[in-house]
Amino acid sequence: MPVSDLRRATGxxxxxxxxxTLIRKLTKGNERFAELWASGAVGAHREDRKIVEHPATGPIVVDCDVIIDGDAERKIVALTATPDSEDETKFRLAILSGVTAPRRA
Structure with missing residues (x-):
C-alpha cells in the first residue's frame, strides 16, 4: 500500500x-517509509512502469495504470505492455501459460 493511500486512510x-499501529511499525522499520511519511505529501498512484518476474517467461516490462473510485476506495490496476514489443509477446505468453508460481522439482 503506498504511503499516500495510508495518509488518506488516516484522514x-x-x-x-x-x-x-501499522504506521508506527512502518515508520520504525522502514527508513524510506519514514522519510515519505514525514514529508506530509498526499498524492495518488496513477501510473508507473514495472518489471514483472514471471516464472514461465522471465522479466516483462509493463505499464501499470491505476483507476480509482475515490468515494468507494476501489482501485482497478491495468497492466499493459508496449504493442508489438518482445514484452507484449512475453506478456501474452505469460497469460496463456497459466503458471502462477514456480514449479517445484
Missing part, C-alpha cells in the same frame, strides 16, 4: 488504532 479513519 478518513483518524481514530483507528490498527492504522496508527
Amino acid at each position: 478518513r479513519f483518524p481514530d483507528s488504532r490498527r492504522l496508527t
Whole structure:
C-alpha cells in the first residue's frame, strides 16, 4: 500500500488504532517509509512502469495504470505492455501459460 493511500486512510479513519499501529511499525522499520511519511505529501498512484518476474517467461516490462473510485476506495490496476514489443509477446505468453508460481522439482 503506498504511503499516500495510508495518509488518506488516516484522514478518513483518524481514530483507528490498527492504522496508527501499522504506521508506527512502518515508520520504525522502514527508513524510506519514514522519510515519505514525514514529508506530509498526499498524492495518488496513477501510473508507473514495472518489471514483472514471471516464472514461465522471465522479466516483462509493463505499464501499470491505476483507476480509482475515490468515494468507494476501489482501485482497478491495468497492466499493459508496449504493442508489438518482445514484452507484449512475453506478456501474452505469460497469460496463456497459466503458471502462477514456480514449479517445484
